[in-house]
Amino acid sequence: MKPFTYCPLCGKGLNPALLEGRERMLCPECGWVHYRNPLPVAIACTVNPKGEILLIRRAHEPALNEWALPGGFLESGELPEEGCLRELMEETSIEGRVERIIGVYHRESTMYGSLLAVAYAVTASHENIRINHEVFEAGFYPPDAMPEVRIPLHRQIIDEHRRASESASG
Numbered sequence: 001m002k003p004f005t006y007c008p009l010c011g012k013g014l015n016p017a018l019l020e021g022r023e024r025m026l027c028p029e030c031g032w033v034h035y036r037n038p039l040p041v042a043i044a045c046t047v048n049p050k051g052e053i054l055l056i057r058r059a060h061e062p063a064l065n066e067w068a069l070p071g072g073f074l075e076s077g078e079l080p081e082e083g084c085l086r087e088l089m090e091e092t093s094i095e096g097r098v099e100r101i102i103g104v105y106h107r108e109s110t111m112y113g114s115l116l117a118v119a120y121a122v123t124a125s126h127e128n129i130r131i132n133h134e135v136f137e138a139g140f141y142p143p144d145a146m147p148e149v150r151i152p153l154h155r156q157i158i159d160e161h162r163r164a165s166e167s168a169s170g
């Protein structure tokens with residue numbers, strides 16, 4: 001993520017300034033400050049009635065070709081749960097119901113900078129998968145026979161979801 005060099009409001013060159021104890025880029029003309037905040041991401045850990053987990057193989061960077069959970073950036077004005085179900089629908093055509101939050105996570109991404117990821121446990125309403133251009137393939141996989149998920153955050157979410165599900169079922 002490259003920082004702004006020019007003010008997006010008035011076009012003047014930005015100067016570094018120490019504000020609230022952090023170095024931020026400040027416009028000397030109009031006072032605009034470049035606050036750099038994490039981007040919010042919603043991730044869906046979706047299960048079918050057999051307890052199989054919906055995985056996708058990513059058709060775009062970052063993590064091109066890696067197995068992952070469906071998810072993506074929240075839109076402005078959207079509830080995190082809505083964004084989670086929207087991304088799930090866009091990528092796989094699966095409708096679902098959010099059951100609970102699995103966790104909230106911080107990650108540093110070389111492509112996007114700081115990310116704030118919210119992961120939800122979702123129950124699939126059906127299993128008619130139709131993928132979009134962001135995905136090479138998708139399917140429901142039993143936890144003990146799924147493709148290897150190598151993205152650390154997604155692996156962590158799946159592990160935490162499994163542990164919570166196991167303790168809930170005794």
Ligand SMILES: [Zn+2]
Pocket residue numbers: 007008009010011012027028029030031032
């Ligand atoms: Zn300005």
